[in-house]
Amino acid sequence: MMPTRRDLKFDHSKTDLKNWHARGPLIGHYMNALSIFFPEGERFFIHSLRLYRDQITDPELKKAVTAFIGQEAMHGREHEEYNELLAAQGLPAAELGEVVNTILAQLKKLPKAMQLSITIALEHFTAIYGDHLLRHPELTEGSDPEMVAMWNWHALEETEHKGVAYDVYTKVMGKTLSSYALRTSTLIGVTALFLGLIAAFHVRIAMADKAAKKGVREWAGYAWFLFGPVGGLRKIALPWLDYFKPGFHPWDHDNREFLSRIDEIVARHAVPASKPTLASAA
């Protein structure tokens, strides 16, 4: 699967970011909390791949890495604007972004193999979360259309490039017991850190929004969103576990059938000068 860099724009200037999700502010704030991680997180992914760029000689993989970097850069740009608007609407996005920056600055001091293993672990998360969002459009149905388009675009491109960082890791680390041990132990550490931070960020944002109702009913709705029949954390549990199979590859979860959905988003959101390539023509 060769990813395509697309220059798309999403305009949230007219969106009430405190209340954009059809299922209420607490769900919207959960996704707002996720957005805080992206700009710097995605720059970290790019940085960790660049550490190994000179070791990648396969022309197809080289091309895929360039496209991966292009996609993540675009995601970073759009989420940065989204986060700036969160701050402008009175939410603590800048403060929480600083927490992310501080953590990533520490991670950049680790040996480069560990940094790449962190990237592929987090890419596993974006791939399985993205799949979940694409598989269950009812979870965002009726929400602000511009936000829905943006999250779907991000999920689709995360799907498109989900094998790239993993292929780089396999290429440079080999299929050895130590490379297996590093990637799986990293996933466990990253999962604990990531889920803990998301929960903390979510609570911080929700508490900062004084107008949002935060009664038992609202928190129950949030719990349903995560753990109900189509709940995100419940549904990603099994795909998360697949990472521990010795021969795992992200495309073992073959969900390429969703990718044609990008065409409609491109038609509405492409920056005119960028002449993006439609997925169907790629």
Ligand SMILES: [Fe+2]
């Ligand atoms: Fe991304």
Ligand SMILES: [Fe+2]
């Ligand atoms: Fe990604």
